[in-house]
Amino acid sequence: MSKYQYVPEPALVKGNHDFGSLTRLVTDINLRPTPKAWYLAMIAANGLLFVMLGAIAYLIWEGTGIWGLNNPVGWGWAIINFVWWVGIGHAGTLISAILFLFRQDWRTAINRFAEAMTIFAVMCAGVFPAIHVGRIWAIYWVFPIPNQMQMWPNFNSPLLWDVFAVSTYFTVSLLFWYVGLVPDLATIRDRATDKIRKYAYGIFSLGWTGSNRHWWNYEKAYMILAGLATPLVLSVHTIVSFDFAVSMIPGWHTTIFPPYFVAGAIFSGFAMVLTLMIIARKIYGMKDIMTDDHMEKMNIVIMVTGSMVGFAYIMEFFIAWYSGVEYEKAIFLLRATGPYAWAYWTMMACNVFSPQFFWFKKLRRSVGFTFFISIVVNIGMWFERFVITVTSLANDYLPSSWDYYSPTIWDILTYVGTFGLFFTMFLAFLRFLPMIALAEIKAVIPQADPHNYDEENKEFQAPQVKVPKPQVEKV
Amino acid sequence: MSNQTEQNRSLYGILAEFRNPKELTDAARLVVKSGYSKFDTFSPFPIHGMDKAMNLKKSKLGWIVLGHGLLGFSGAIAMMYFMSVLDYPINISGKPFFNAPAWVPITFELTVLLSAFGAVFGMFFLNGLPKLHNPLFSVERFKKATDDGFFVCIEAEDTQFEESAVKKLLQDAGATHIEEVYDEE
Numbered sequence A: 001m002s003k004y005q006y007v008p009e010p011a012l013v014k015g016n017h018d019f020g021s022l023t024r025l026v027t028d029i030n031l032r033p034t035p036k037a038w039y040l041a042m043i044a045a046n047g048l049l050f051v052m053l054g055a056i057a058y059l060i061w062e063g064t065g066i067w068g069l070n071n072p073v074g075w076g077w078a079i080i081n082f083v084w085w086v087g088i089g090h091a092g093t094l095i096s097a098i099l100f101l102f103r104q105d106w107r108t109a110i111n112r113f114a115e116a117m118t119i120f121a122v123m124c125a126g127v128f129p130a131i132h133v134g135r136i137w138a139i140y141w142v143f144p145i146p147n148q149m150q151m152w153p154n155f156n157s158p159l160l161w162d163v164f165a166v167s168t169y170f171t172v173s174l175l176f177w178y179v180g181l182v183p184d185l186a187t188i189r190d191r192a193t194d195k196i197r198k199y200a201y202g203i204f205s206l207g208w209t210g211s212n213r214h215w216w217n218y219e220k221a222y223m224i225l226a227g228l229a230t231p232l233v234l235s236v237h238t239i240v241s242f243d244f245a246v247s248m249i250p251g252w253h254t255t256i257f258p259p260y261f262v263a264g265a266i267f268s269g270f271a272m273v274l275t276l277m278i279i280a281r282k283i284y285g286m287k288d289i290m291t292d293d294h295m296e297k298m299n300i301v302i303m304v305t306g307s308m309v310g311f312a313y314i315m316e317f318f319i320a321w322y323s324g325v326e327y328e329k330a331i332f333l334l335r336a337t338g339p340y341a342w343a344y345w346t347m348m349a350c351n352v353f354s355p356q357f358f359w360f361k362k363l364r365r366s367v368g369f370t371f372f373i374s375i376v377v378n379i380g381m382w383f384e385r386f387v388i389t390v391t392s393l394a395n396d397y398l399p400s401s402w403d404y405y406s407p408t409i410w411d412i413l414t415y416v417g418t419f420g421l422f423f424t425m426f427l428a429f430l431r432f433l434p435m436i437a438l439a440e441i442k443a444v445i446p447q448a449d450p451h452n453y454d455e456e457n458k459e460f461q462a463p464q465v466k467v468p469k470p471q472v473e474k475v
Numbered sequence B: 001m002s003n004q005t006e007q008n009r010s011l012y013g014i015l016a017e018f019r020n021p022k023e024l025t026d027a028a029r030l031v032v033k034s035g036y037s038k039f040d041t042f043s044p045f046p047i048h049g050m051d052k053a054m055n056l057k058k059s060k061l062g063w064i065v066l067g068h069g070l071l072g073f074s075g076a077i078a079m080m081y082f083m084s085v086l087d088y089p090i091n092i093s094g095k096p097f098f099n100a101p102a103w104v105p106i107t108f109e110l111t112v113l114l115s116a117f118g119a120v121f122g123m124f125f126l127n128g129l130p131k132l133h134n135p136l137f138s139v140e141r142f143k144k145a146t147d148d149g150f151f152v153c154i155e156a157e158d159t160q161f162e163e164s165a166v167k168k169l170l171q172d173a174g175a176t177h178i179e180e181v182y183d184e185e
Helices: A021-030 A036-062 A076-103 A105-109 A111-133 A136-142 A158-189 A196-204 A212-245 A259-285 A292-323 A326-337 A339-361 A367-394 A408-432 A438-444 B021-033 B061-087 B102-125 B140-146 B165-171
Strands: B009-018 B038-044 B150-155 B177-184
Touching: A021 A158, A021 B150, A036 A292, A076 A111, A076 A212, A076 A259, A076 A367, A076 A408, A076 B021, A105 A111, A105 A292, A105 A326, A105 A438, A111 A136, A111 A158, A111 A408, A136 A158, A136 A196, A136 A339, A158 A212, A158 A438, A158 B140, A158 B165, A212 A367, A212 B038, A212 B102, A259 A292, A259 A339, A259 A367, A292 A326, A292 A339, A292 A367, A326 A367, A339 A367, A339 B021, A339 B150, A367 A408, A408 B038, B009 B021, B009 B140, B009 B165, B021 B038, B021 B061, B021 B150, B038 B102, B061 B165, B140 B150, B150 B165, B165 B177
Parallel strands: none
Antiparallel strands: B009 B150, B009 B177, B038 B150
């Protein structure tokens, strides 16, 4: 036995699946009658959605005074939730674009799922900037449309950059998702037996035949989209961080914000994908495709990005001291010891300490523990946005204007309500669209590669693991 | 449809089914070697090496995307220049009207947005989609093409198309099933 034993990569799809069984496994969910539990879940999600709509209606009626905003904290839960939801979305694009460019084939099991999560999370995020302006009927001022005084928006403002960044991000994510869906919608179209499904999936699959002349352009388009989405996903949270970093408030005006926000976004996004994936693969019996190996790989990403976030927290402290700026030093001491210390230490515990458990292989592969940590991470990242937004504003340059910020019931209801929007969309996705990128998962099983077939009788041969011969040095 | 008369049915092509990706790639190679150019292969996923076997040219999509990207880039700058320099310049804390560094994010975003439109709609354009009517859809067996079937179709439009020769070629290539496809008028 050599010391450096060659360990082959575990198969991406477990069980004895061929092309046909994968098709049935995934599309049967869309073709079967709707399960009763789905209706129950949908009713609950719709209930929450109505909570959100109610809270928004009251906000429009009454104005932003119903929120806990005060002076100097003019940015409350709306901004926290916006940044949090946008961050959640990032994992989807990361999985579908960056991992695609890095030829990480394991992404195929989860990319459809994660992209759907991205789109719905960005929808939830978009709710907040739209309603937080107070006079919602003037929201069109953020678009390059002249207002009643023939004025244009201010292109020097990071808040306007946000408008372009988030709307571009949403559009490109939607296109990316749809392009991936077309071949799979065609699969459902061809398997559907009732008229409504045949027509609906037929229209949305655009007449896809699986022609290899088409696949050739399709793969090119997919690669270009991945190449475009990669800098895009990094730019979106960078620009969101500019909202903070470009201002002069102590604790915000730092160059570490863009990478630190991006790392945090990926961290929370992967946690949310895991939360949803662990539930869905159990309910829908997808354990052959979304395997424990996938979970472990995602946990490693969480561990790495969690450590990056932890590094950023410590670096902020170091720079506050090293820069010698009194306000900067004071604000960081206040964060850790002041009136919001409870939020600060919740954030530290959830984001810095909890992912460190994933150094242990046993814990990385434990479904229950992963599920627990994934929720802890999402709570932690929410507190990170809270700490950044509120502590810096509540204690700015002028101690006479310092105040303690606390949310009202309407803040809480709006936030809780966005989960209604998110889960309504997600449940509809699980019901009507293939939750696995079927064409892609078929392409990564060994039967898909012509090289794995016998040259003579053209029968499938399981790929042989080539063990490299140990190099024996001659003396 | 089986009970239709011969006059309003014209032959679209010959469709042959193969067992697996390996057979399909080999068949594609054989079809190209025999000199057919109006043919296509169908599979539920893109097959590695199929482009070479089918002798496909490089996709033109890159150029379409480049064009769109340049349009997004110049369009963004033109828009901001018109709005904040020409049409209604506003002095905001003494910043220049033409504030290039501050315009980077929006220029970037619009370049990406237009490029993405180019990639998606350009791909659909090159593939001739949406195309909701396709003679192949009338073949019951062809439904497998999006599931686990591998097909070759040689079209009747091909200059050297001759029914018996095509059938023989596909038979020799190892097709498990051969069928004529008709286009309904």
